[in-house]
Each structure stands twice: as structure tokens, then as C-alpha cells.
Amino acid sequence: MFKKFVLFLIIFSLPIAPTFTSENYTLKTGISILDNIPKEFYGTWRVSSELIYTNSEDTFKPKSVDLWNLSRTGNVITLDNPFSGAKASITVDEVNNKLIKFKKIGDYDSKKLTDIVQLKLEKETFSGTNNLIIETLSNIDKSVIKSEKATYKLVGEKISGSSITK
Numbered sequence: 001m002f003k004k005f006v007l008f009l010i011i012f013s014l015p016i017a018p019t020f021t022s023e024n025y026t027l028k029t030g031i032s033i034l035d036n037i038p039k040e041f042y043g044t045w046r047v048s049s050e051l052i053y054t055n056s057e058d059t060f061k062p063k064s065v066d067l068w069n070l071s072r073t074g075n076v077i078t079l080d081n082p083f084s085g086a087k088a089s090i091t092v093d094e095v096n097n098k099l100i101k102f103k104k105i106g107d108y109d110s111k112k113l114t115d116i117v118q119l120k121l122e123k124e125t126f127s128g129t130n131n132l133i134i135e136t137l138s139n140i141d142k143s144v145i146k147s148e149k150a151t152y153k154l155v156g157e158k159i160s161g162s163s164i165t166k
Helices: 002-013
Strands: 043-054 063-073 076-080 087-096 099-108 111-121 125-137 144-160
Touching: 043 125, 111 144
Parallel strands: none
Antiparallel strands: 043 063, 043 144, 063 076, 076 087, 087 099, 099 111, 111 125, 125 144
16 A cells, blocks of 8 residues: 555656647747837937926036937937937836836946936927936945936927937
8 A cells, every 4th residue: 555655646746747849939029118109209309408306406407408319220219419429328118108208327437327207299399307316426335425316397399300210
């Protein structure tokens, strides 16, 4: 009786798994969040910004006007400013109809700049906010020794068409 019980345990404790030796399976992901971005997003924009909050008035300008060129090549969206020469890849966090949230993070010497933009896109305009955080880091252990923040109200007007390449 004991031998039958042990044999029963051995047989039913063996892993039973199907094997697919001659078949290959490819898993495909869904649509990229970038594919949900309306084509009106891309192109050159005149962007006016007005400071609505800061904890560091000496660091942030009360108002500014910039040019943003937003373009896409493959899975990379680039924001560049032809006047300042600044250029960065952005990470799109959310696209919900005409609401778009994106960010860019840059490290500059002992500072880390986080730029979080949320905008509502219309055909030839957008409005929204830009939250900036500048963290000054310790040279010893990279801990944050100072954090400067600002929130800007944004208004964008389309200057020229889209520049999208897939």
C-alpha cells in the first residue's frame, strides 16, 4: 500500500507542461502611445509663458516667448528651440483625446532639470501648464540640497505645419 502511495505521488507531482517544439510564437504589443498623438501636435509653435507660481523668484522669468519645434522620427519625439539651440527628446506620459502630457529631464553639472508639460491641443492653438523643478545636487553623494520650482501658464500658436516622419 505504501509503495502505491509513493508511486501515486511521484506520478502526479511531475510537472506536466505542453511542449511546442515546432511552433514559434511572437508576442505583439498594442498601439504605441505615440500613435495616439494628433498630427496637429507636430510643427513649429510660438509659445508664450507666464509665471503663476514659484518658490524662487530670482531664478525664473515672469514671462517669456519661445519657439518650439515638435517633430517625430520613429519612436522619438524631439522638442527643439531654434533661437536658443536647445534640443531634447521628450517622453509622452499620456494622450487622452486632445490632452497631452509629456516631460523631459536633463542633467547639467550638479543640477537636474525636470520639465513637465500638460497641454490641451486645438487645431492651431494649445493651452496648458509647464511645471519646472531644478534640483541642485550634492557633489559628494548626489543628494538634493536645493529644489526650485515654478509653474507657468502656456499658450501656443501654430506657426507652421507638421514635421512627422514614421
